[in-house]
Amino acid sequence: MERVTVAVPSRTYDVTVASGILDEAGAHLPELAGVERAFVVADTNVAERYLEPLGRGLAERGWARVHLVVPEGEDAKTLPMATVLHRQLATQEAHRDDLVVALGGGSVGDLAGFVAATYMRGVPFLQVPTTLTAQVDAAVGGKTAVNLPEGKNLVGAFHQPVAVLADVATLSTLGDRQYGSGLAEVAKYALTLDVELLEMLERDPAAVLERRPPVLEPLVARCIRAKAAVVGEDERDAGRRLVLNYGHTLGHALERLDSFAGRSHGEAISIGMTFAARLAEELGIATSGLAARHARLFTALGLNALGSLPPADEVLAAMRMDKKYRGGMRFVLLEDVGRPIVVDPIDEDPLRRILEQMRTREWSGR
């Protein structure tokens, strides 16, 4: 078992990373005065597997449990769905000390977190992430959000959880594609903030792909530690936290281009990170070889970081829609692994050139 303390101005809380702890959840939570009921929001998929053991774990604390099941996936992250949850809380007279629990992947965490942030202007919130992406990234840091038809995560709030329980045993049942998306986020932490982790991944990628708890526990904990350090410096996303967007400017743009809806988030940001490394080389910020090192890592982790790309102009247009875009493109680039900087504004010419090189395989990872 590993424990990481996250300290942000608005709250200090613990993330517990361990295997098979859902049914002892109560023992890993802080003192919470006034909780009478725990409202557990879970998606249909996760509900069947984990509501029952988590329920036993919360029952230890003497709290009544109410289950609120929502549809699976990103499509449930809407304001109408949040309103359904708000109204369920109100109908059942949830009060402001009651606990809202998110059990599931990043979408459930974002949705339930937004509801917890806004019901009665904020009630206590517990994250129990069951995907690798949510454990290493989404569940820590206090960002909550729902989507609008106009774009992802456009409505949200900052609301820190009272605790996070990351049970790595839940990762064994993920599909490869979903697990791979998490690995891409792991690689992001390794490349930007934790060179020791990077070297572990490069030395023995197979160990990570086997998903054994003794390997996963320290892996997840390292990522959370890296994120906690960043979030602690920049709770409200004003500067340093930008680092966590490494690879995401292009990644999000690719996800936005409908014709590529088949690409996983992990692949999209793997391409994005590789692209950013090429850009750093091209701008003379990094020495040659950084992008090839990216490509090798992603390949070893089973991620296709050289997937096919749409025409450069389409990609650039989609990148301009990024909510961090303001008057000029802004990128997180690496001077070397472990040394991220923010570069702003960046000319579109080199962006276009590298996109074309990657699209036509003029550059192919060597």
Place this chain on the structure above:
Amino acid sequence: MERVTVAVPSRTYDVTVASGILDEAGAHLPELAGVERAFVVADTNVAERYLEPLGRGLAERGWARVHLVVPEGEDAKTLPMATVLHRQLATQEAHRDDLVVALGGGSVGDLAGFVAATYMRGVPFLQVPTTLTAQVDAAVGGKTAVNLPEGKNLVGAFHQPVAVLADVATLSTLGDRQYGSGLAEVAKYALTLDVELLEMLERDPAAVLERRPPVLEPLVARCIRAKAAVVGEDERDAGRRLVLNYGHTLGHALERLDSFAGRSHGEAISIGMTFAARLAEELGIATSGLAARHARLFTALGLNALGSLPPADEVLAAMRMDKKYRGGMRFVLLEDVGRPIVVDPIDEDPLRRILEQMRTREWSGR
């Protein structure tokens, strides 16, 4: 012109109280980096009168203005209406440094404030309150909210404005009923926190009823100063801020009872404060005479603090639904004017007895 600085942990901002300053609004706002457009949310009633002068005032700063008009009154404070505004911001590509402005009464401030708190997890927000209630109470303190069918203000967020502009000239066009509701809030500050203001009101109530700017400016500023002191100690409503609920436990219960829908908010809380004073006398917390002093003040301000009451059991049932109710009734009571305390829990027996005394006019304000 008066200026009050509100300092809460999350922000420090100024409230400017003056007459006829809408068209010089830009000059009274702080430096705001990155604003390109101001999205002004106004209700249909206020829009016609004040959008144009306020637009001129904001134009001084070089910001483009976008007008978002919403229906008047409490009925517009819903999640679907908030979603309409979120989507209008998204469609027009409002970015996270753009300014959302609330122009109108408390409902518009709550609604636009909630939208500003949650669009992109929070964008800068300016309050331009045009009712007395909103100027002395709703616009300062950072509480935003919308209603659910299940209850008022059940969904919301804390989001402090970057500034508040209270133009007392706008109060001249309010109906007597709406102005009276504001006077009840003024009386609340006077009774709980500002005995000097109380003595001014008692000495010359007519001056306040005439609504002359030279009288209103210091009056509004005093209330805001009192509120700012409380909010500065307790931004997130954990303790001290309860004082601001003086009279509101019974007041809200009366508003909730449909058969009394005709009662104004001001009358409801005037009855609530008078009731609380009777309760303080009954419990030996205050000396006899406090309730009569309340009743005299409200009568002088044109507020009916002895209006007819529903049967005590109905009122008690409605009071139990208060979101501050937990296991027992909690009341803000006065040891004397200017000396509020929180008493918790309170037995229902004296509550029932006093409600019956007031309902049957066994006690009638003397």
